[in-house]
Amino acid sequence: MRLLLVEDNDTLADAVSRTLASHDYAVDVLSEGDHADEVLATQTYDLVILDLNLPGMDGLEVLRNLRRRGSDSPVLILTARSEVDARVTGLDLGADDYLTKPFALEELEARVRAMLRRRGGEPKSTVITHGVLSFDTKSRTCRVDDRDVDLTPRERSLLEVLMRRFGKVVSKDQIAESIFSFDDEASLSSIEIYVHRLRKKLAHPRLAIRTVRGLGYLLDAQ
Amino acid sequence: MTWDGLSLRLRLLAWALVPGILLSAAMLYEAYVSALDTADTLHDRFIVGFAVGISEQVVATGGDLVKEEALAAMMAGTQDELFYKVIGPDNAFVTGYDDLPPIPEDRTLEGGIPLFYDSVYRNEPVRVVAISFLIAEQDIDGWVTVQVSQTRHGRQQLITESVISAAVRLVLVIGVAVVFAWIGITQGLAPLRRLQEAIRRRSYHDLRPITHPMPQEIREVVAAINQLLERLKESIAANEEFIANASHQLRTPLAALQAQAELAVREAENADSRDTLEKILGATRRSSRLANQLLSLARAQPVSGGQPRQETVDAARLAADSTAEWVQKALAKDIDLGFEGPTQGCWIPGNPTLLGEMLANLIDNSIRYCPNQARVTVRTGIADNPGEMVLEVEDDGPGIPQDQREAVFERFVRLAEHDEGGCGLGLAIVREIARRHGGDVAVRAAPSGGALVRVVLPGLVGDRP
Incomplete structure (x- = not known):
């Protein structure tokens, strides 16, 4: 994977490029906007990490030129401007994501991974894995710590929606939408019963379906 | 006199x-x-x-x-x-x-x-x-x-008769003159009173010139006041722009410092230097947070950068979404973060970015200052006054002593016993944004003894207009 980092702060560029290099990405680093514009005119990268405030040419201008040339390389914007307008402008011009400075390296790594995965199309594997828990969306089978867990169709749907939004709060309405069909008597209170049953079946010290009071449920794994 | x-x-x-x-x-x-x-x-x-x-x-x-x-x-x-x-x-x-x-x-x-x-x-x-x-x-x-x-x-x-009748006529004339002069003066001074009201009713954010139609004699005074407002506005704007620029300029070096520190922590081989680097990283993160908070405070103030976009915002949905975003942080402290009240359908006029920032600060504050395993509840609802909505964050943490409940809204004021990496700007930002939306915020004691921060916002419409 070839990545281009355009950042005029050498110290930051150094830290970012070393981090990415540690994940075996090949990283080119540029510090000037006009220079980046020239390079991007001839070279193709799998991902461009672009600072907005650059000498030579503004980052947004570089992005605009890149998209004008028809490139679809994913672009992650780094910005010290937290104003929403700047973000919106960046996303409107065809940036795929943005990070506000200062950011945690882990966050950067996660974004880069996600963007490269998206670029690679849908993951070939149909298995979603989080910690000890894995779920095959095709065969709709669930494993915890290599132990097959036998689930009813509704429990499977419930697990799937929690897995797809892993670590995030899933509201009862969202759960109801995915586990009840139109004909079913959708009852929000019966969701609690399904959650209770699923908890019992998944029972593992490093897995938890947490109840978020008033909002819904969240699947959490350590 | x-x-x-x-x-x-x-x-x-x-x-x-x-x-x-x-x-x-x-x-x-x-x-x-x-x-x-x-x-x-x-x-x-x-x-x-x-x-x-x-x-x-x-x-x-x-x-x-x-x-x-x-x-x-x-x-x-x-x-x-x-x-x-x-x-x-x-x-x-x-x-x-x-x-x-x-x-x-x-x-x-x-x-x-x-x-x-x-x-x-x-x-x-x-x-x-x-x-x-x-x-x-x-x-x-x-x-x-x-x-x-x-x-x-x-x-x-x-x-005697002639003089008395003349005196009676004169007294009547003077009496009538006094009455009409009184009425006339009251009428004449009415614009002054309206001016006074107009100035009194203004929020301290509102530095727009006074445009009420005024009699010529007061127009000069109003013009002078307007000039003062204009100069004040310029001075405040310059000040805020400076803060915004300063925190903006700080962000890139802070980002570099933070990234290097993180990398150093990862690469550290011995435990002592790793510990030291962790501390540097912690300090860097706190500085970053301070820069961010300064920037959001500057942004919450309206004079710089003109009026923000005003739209109709579903504050209940915004509150529910904000709460959901903070669940992970709460879980890290084993805090039970929950939500009460409607999760949608409380439309108010406002700026979604600012309101989101206000909610983030409210929730962050509770999670930050509450001990592990505390219970934090975000609540939406309708205020006692018609047309006002309430956003509350209640916790069962240590609470805020009675004599500090106003002070916590001042900038850089933190309760003495806390050192949770807060910078003392969170509630100042909350108040700034609440007032910006014509509302206000206050702290009281929660039934559990913890803190209950209550934001009241006007302009509630039940459904989207």
Whole structure:
């Protein structure tokens, strides 16, 4: 994977490029906007990490030129401007994501991974894995710590929606939408019963379906 | 009270009334003088007529006596006492009262011309007239002088009545003038009061010029105030722009520092230097947070960068979404973060970014300052006042002491016992944004003893308009 980092702060560029290099990405680093514009005119990268405030040419201008040339390389914007307008402008011009400075390296790594995965199309594997828990969306089978867990169709749907939004709060309405069909008597209170049953079946010290009071449920794994 | 501090109303009244009263006094005096003149003219005419009547009687009776009936007829129509004296030719006393005051020495009586003088008769001030008639009759032949004295009661009464009626008229005029001057001044000063109200009602954010239509005299004052507002606005904007720029400029070096520190922590091989690097990283993160908070505070203030976009925002949904975003952070501290109230359908006019920032600060504050395993609840609802909505964050943490509940909204104020990496700007930002939306925020004690931060926001519409 070839990545281009355009950042005029050498110290930051150094830290970012070393981090990415540690994940075996090949990283080119540029510090000037006009220079980046020239390079991007001839070279193709799998991902461009672009600072907005650059000498030579503004980052947004570089992005605009890149998209004008028809490139679809994913672009992650780094910005010290937290104003929403700047973000919106960046996303409107065809940036795929943005990070506000200062950011945690882990966050950067996660974004880069996600963007490269998206670029690679849908993951070939149909298995979603989080910690000890894995779920095959095709065969709709669930494993915890290599132990097959036998689930009813509704429990499977419930697990799937929690897995797809892993670590995030899933509201009862969202759960109801995915586990009840139109004909079913959708009852929000019966969701609690399904959650209770699923908890019992998944029972593992490093897995938890947490109840978020008033909002819904969240699947959490350590 | 000095003249400078004297109320405008009193000044205007004084300028209107003092000349009015002086003028009235002059008019009253003039009324008195003219009444005196009129009274003398009328009564003098009367006693001349009386004297003529007496002389005719004297002729008719051949100089003997004046008939009682004739006298009564002539004296009708006056309450004054009248006395007469008739002196025949050769200064012979003919009839009447011999002791009437004589003609003053320095005056000479000429035939046919009445001569008036003031004197005292029977202990009363009197007016006397003396007239000589040339009579050629059988009994009397020659100049006959008739003197008539009249007490001054009638004259006095006439003068008193005229002066009193003039005074009554003047007092009425002044009274009516006072009433209308009062009303007029009140009306005239009304724009001042409206100006005062307009200024008083303003939020401290609102530095727009005053545009109320004002009378010309106040327009200058308003123009001066507007100039001051403009200068104030510029100065505040410059100040905020500086803060925004400063925190903006800090972000890139801080990002570099933070990234290097993180990398160093990862790469550290021995535990001691790893520990040190962790501390550097922690300090860097706190500095970053401070820069961010300074920036959001500057952004929450309206003067810099003009008015933010105002739209209709579902504050309940925003609150629910914000809460959901903070669940992971809460879980890391084993905090039970929950939500109560509607999760959608509380539309208010506002700026979603600012409101989101306000909610983030509220929730972050509770999670940050609550011990592990605390319970934090975000709540949405309708306020007691119609058209207002409430956003609350309640926790069962240590709470905020009564005497600190206002201080926590000040910038850089933190409760002494806490050191949770907060920078003391969170609640200041919350208050700034709440006030920006026409609402406010206050802290009280939660039933559990923890803190309950309550934001009230106006303009609630039940459903999307």
